[in-house]
Amino acid sequence: xxxxxxxxxxxxxxxxxxxxxxxxxxxxxxxxxxxxxxxxxxxxxxxxxxxxxxxxxxxxxxxxxxxxxxxxxxxxxxxxxxxxxxxxxxxxxxxxxxxxxxxxxxxxxxxxxxxxxxxxxxxxxxxxxxxxxxxxxxxxxxxxxxxxxxxxxxxxxxxxxxxxxxxxxxxxxxxxxxxxxxxxxxxxxxxxxxxxxxxxxxxxxxxxxxxxxxxxxxxxxxxxxxxxxxxxxxxxxxxxxxxxxxxxxxxxxxxxxxxxxxxxxxxxxxxxxxxxxxxxxxxxxxxxxxxxxxxxxxxxxxxxxxxxxxxxxxxxxxxxxxxxxxxxxxxxxxxxxxxxxxxxxxxxxxxxx
Amino acid sequence: xxxxxxxxxxxxxxxxxxxxxxxxxxxxxxxxxxxxxxxxxxxxxxxxxxxxxxxxxxxxxxxxxxxxxxxxxxxxxxxxxxxxxxxxxxxxxxxxxxxxxxxxxxxxxxxxxxxxxxxxxxxxxxxxxxxxxxxxxxxxxxxxxxxxxxxxxxxxxxxxxxxxxxxxxxxxxxxxxxxxxxxxxxxxxxxxxxxxxxxxxxxxxxxxxxxxxxxxxxxxxxxxxxxxxxxxxxxxxxxxxxxxxxxxxxxxxxxxxxxxxxxxxxxxxxxxxxx
Numbered sequence: 274x275x276x277x278x279x280x281x282x283x284x285x286x287x288x289x290x291x292x293x294x295x296x297x298x299x300x301x302x303x304x305x306x307x308x309x310x311x312x313x314x315x316x317x318x319x320x321x322x323x324x325x326x327x328x329x330x331x332x333x334x335x336x337x338x339x340x341x342x343x344x345x346x347x348x349x350x351x352x353x354x355x356x357x358x359x360x361x362x363x364x365x366x367x368x369x370x371x372x373x374x375x376x377x378x379x380x381x382x383x384x385x386x387x388x389x390x391x392x393x394x395x396x397x398x399x400x401x402x403x404x405x406x407x408x409x410x411x412x413x414x415x416x417x418x419x420x421x422x423x424x425x426x427x428x429x430x431x432x433x434x435x436x437x438x439x440x441x442x443x444x445x446x447x448x449x450x451x452x453x454x455x456x457x458x459x460x461x462x463x464x465x466x467x468x469x470x471x472x473x474x475x476x477x478x479x480x481x482x483x484x485x486x487x488x489x490x491x492x493x494x495x496x497x498x499x500x501x502x503x504x505x506x507x508x509x510x511x512x513x514x515x516x517x518x519x520x521x522x523x524x525x526x527x528x529x530x531x532x533x534x535x536x537x538x539x540x541x542x543x544x545x546x547x548x549x550x551x552x553x554x555x556x557x558x559x560x561x562x563x564x565x566x567x568x569x570x571x572x573x574x575x576x577x578x579x580x581x582x583x584x585x586x587x588x589x590x591x592x593x594x595x596x597x598x599x600x601x602x603x604x605x606x607x608x609x610x611x612x613x614x615x616x617x618x619x620x621x622x623x624x625x626x
Numbered sequence: 627x628x629x630x631x632x633x634x635x636x637x638x639x640x641x642x643x644x645x646x647x648x649x650x651x652x653x654x655x656x657x658x659x660x661x662x663x664x665x666x667x668x669x670x671x672x673x674x675x676x677x678x679x680x681x682x683x684x685x686x687x688x689x690x691x692x693x694x695x696x697x698x699x700x701x702x703x704x705x706x707x708x709x710x711x712x713x714x715x716x717x718x719x720x721x722x723x724x725x726x727x728x729x730x731x732x733x734x735x736x737x738x739x740x741x742x743x744x745x746x747x748x749x750x751x752x753x754x755x756x757x758x759x760x761x762x763x764x765x766x767x768x769x770x771x772x773x774x775x776x777x778x779x780x781x782x783x784x785x786x787x788x789x790x791x792x793x794x795x796x797x798x799x800x801x802x803x804x805x806x807x808x809x810x811x812x813x814x815x816x817x818x819x820x821x822x823x824x825x826x827x828x829x830x831x832x833x834x835x836x837x838x839x840x841x842x843x844x845x846x847x848x849x850x851x852x853x854x855x856x857x858x859x860x861x862x863x864x865x866x867x868x869x870x871x872x873x874x875x876x877x878x879x880x881x882x883x884x885x886x887x888x889x890x891x892x893x894x895x896x897x898x899x900x901x
Contacts, residue, residue: 325791345794356785358792362810371806372796405882423796 275334276301276459277322277427282331284317291317293483294331302457304450306470309480310506315463316431318480322461323429324348336426348427351420351458355432357412359404365391365415366400372423390418393452410441417449421456428453428460434469446473467507471495479503495553501624504551511557511593513550514626517542525550527589532566534618547626554583556620557595559606564615572606588614650865657858669855673863678845686834686842689758690827693765694820697773700766702816705778706808709786723774726767731832734764739836757837764833769823776822780815781808817878821871829864 275298284292292314299305307315320326322333324345332341340348351372359368369387378386391397394414404412413433420428430449434442450473453460464470470477471491478488479502487494487503498504515532518524520543523536527550534550542548561567570588581596582605595614597605606612660668673679708719726734738760742750750756786808793803809816834841846864850857 323791323795325794345791346797346799349797350795352792352795354788354792356788358785358788360789360792360807360811361784362807362813371793371798375797375802403882419796429795 274301275299276303276336277461278332278334279318279322280332280334282318282321282328282333284314284321284326285329290329291483292321292328295483295485297478297485297488299459299461301459304453304460304462304473304475306462306464306474306477307480308464308467308470308477308507310465313480314483315465315478315480319429319431319461319463322427323350323352349423349425350427350429351423351425352429353413353416353420353431353433355435357404357409357416357436359412359416359419361404363403364400365396365402365404365407368404368415369419369422372419376423386422387418390422393421393455394418394448408441409437410445413437413445414448417452421452421458426459428458430460430462432463432465434464434466442469449473471507477507479506481506498622501549504622504624509554509594510622511552511554511591511595512624513552513589513591513593515548515550517544517546517548519544527566527568530568530589532618534621534623538618538621538623549624549626551622551624552593552616552620554594554596557593557614557616559584559595559597559612559614561613561615564617564620566618566621567613567615570612570614572608572610572612575605575608577605586612586614650862653858654862657855657862660855669859670863673856673859679860682840682842682845683828685840686828686830687824689762689765689839689841690824692762693769693827694823696762697766697769697823698777698816698820701770701773701777701819702809702812703804705774705781706786706804709778709781710790720774720778723770726769727771731764731768731830732836734767735833735836738764751837757839761833761837761839761841764837765823765827765830768830768833769819769826772822772826773819776815776819777812780812780818783815784811814878814881818875821875825868825871828867 277297277299279295279297282292282295283290291312295314295318297305297318307318309315317326321328322335324340324343324347328341332339334340335348335350360371363371366387369390370383373383373386387400388397391400394417396411396414396418399407399411404415407415413436416433433449434446437445446469449462462470462473471494474491476488477491477494479486479494481502486500487498489497494503494507498507504510513527515525515527517539518526518531520539520541521536523534523539524531525534525539525548526532532550539548558564568588570586570593572584572586573592574585576583576585577599580599582599584595584597584605586593586595593614599605657669658665658667660666660672704719708716739751740746742748742756742760744752750760789807789811790800790803793807794800798806829843829846830841831843831847833839835844835847846857846860849860
C-alpha cells in the first residue's frame, strides 16, 4: 500500500510545462531517488510534495490524506536542503529544537528529543556551537537531525550531498541510509549523481524532460533500462550499430559478422530494422573465451584507474570501452596492438537505432 | 624582495586625514577658549546648563527613536517580501527608496504642509501631536535610503528564500518565520540602519524648522547665530555622538550569533562556582 502517492501531477510555469503527468507510489519506509539531468523536473516534483510549489493539475497524498492544496507548514514533512539552510542565529540545539517548539512540545520533551537526534548524528558534543562554527558535513548532519526531530511523515532530501567534498559525501550518504532504515521513514532523495542514487535507494525514478522515464530498483535500472535515455544516462554504455537479420532466430548483423541473440531481445522487429546493441564496459572482455560473441579489436587507449584498467578499442566499426581488473603480473595491452574482445549475447541491451 | 615604502599612498592618506582632522581640531580648540587667556570647558558647561539644549536634544532623540521604530517596521517586512516573492520589483523599490536623496527635504515638508495644513481634510498641522507625527514621518522618509539599503544588504547576506522554506517545512507560520528566523538574522543590519537614522534625524533642520518643532537642529542654528563658543562645543559634541553611533553600528554589524555584547566575567564566575 502506498504511503506517498502522486497522481497525474503536472506543473507549468507560464507556457513552460516542467512536469508532465507524473505518477508515483512510494511505500512506507521506502527510499526513492529522483535522478536526472538539470532541468528534468526532479526538484520541482520534490517541491510539490513539500508544498513549496502547487501542482497545476493532479493530486498528492501523504498517509492517505490529500495534501495537494495544503501549505508546506501543515504537511508534516522534513526537508534537507543543498545549502543546509541552518538558522544562523540559533545554536545546533536551537536548530534541532525549532520544529519541536513549533509543534508545542514541552521543554523536557524537547531536550530529550534533541539529545536523541544529536546522538543519532553523533554530534551531541557540538550542541552549543553555531552553524558558522561547523564544517559543511557537520552542518548537513544537523540539518538532517533538525528535519527528523519533529517526526515527519516524509523526509525530503534536495541534493543534500552536492555541496560536500567527495569523502564526506560518501560517509554522509551511508549515514543517511542507515538513519533512514533505523527510523523507517519514507524518503525522497533528489540527485543528479547516479552513483548516489544507485547506492542509496530502494527504487530510482529516472527523469527526463518532466516525465519519469523509468522507475525501478537500481539493479533493474542499470541492467535493464527500458528507454535509450535511461540506458545512456545511467552508467557508461557501448553502442554497436546492427541490422536485424532474422527476428525469429534472434540473428543480427554487426558489420560483416552475424551474431545470434536471444530471440526475445529482437522480438517485434522486422528483418532489416536498424538497431543498437548496447553493452556495459564490464560486460565486454578481452580475449575470445568470455562470451559467445567475439570481435576483432585494436587497442586505442589505455586508462589506468587503480584497481581497474579501462581500455578503449576499435571494434565493429565503433569505439568500445571495456574494463579489466588490474593485476600486477599481467600488464595491460599496448596501444595499437590487435586483440579480440568478446561478450555474452545475454548481456546485450537492444535499443532503437 | 622587500617592498619599497609606499610614499605616495601614505602621503594621500595623511593629506586626507589632515583635511578632516585639522578643522575638527581647530573647532575643538576654539571651543576651549571661551575664557580669555586659559583653556577651559566653559563653553560645554554653558551648553549643558541650558534647559533649551536639554529639552531640544530630548525632543529630537525621542522623534529619532520613533522614526527608527516606524522605519524598521516599514522597511524590514517590505525588503523581506520583495526578496521572497517580488524579486522583479527590487529595482523599482530600490529606486523609490533613493528618492529622498534626490528630492530636497524642503519639497517634502511643503508637501506635508499643503496636504495636512489647516485647510485640508486631515489638518494634522493644527495640533502638536499631528505635527509631531508629520515630523517623524518626514524623518522616516529622509532615512529611507539608509535604512532600506542596510536591511536589504542584511537580507542579501542570508538566503532568505531557503531559510523561509526551511522554517515552513518545520511547521512555522509566516509570522513566526519572520519573528524567529528572519529578523534575528538581520538584526545587526536593522541596528545599523537605526544608528544612521538616529544620526540623520538628531540634527535635522529643515523639517523641524518649517514644521516649527522645538528640535535640536533649529536650536543648533539659532545658537550659531547668537553665540561664538557654544556652537563650536555643540559641533564637537555632535561629531562625537555621530562617531559613537558609527562605532556602535560597526560593532553590531560585525558581531556573530552567540557572541556576547560584553565579555563574560569568567574570573568572577569561576570564583562563585568554587564557593
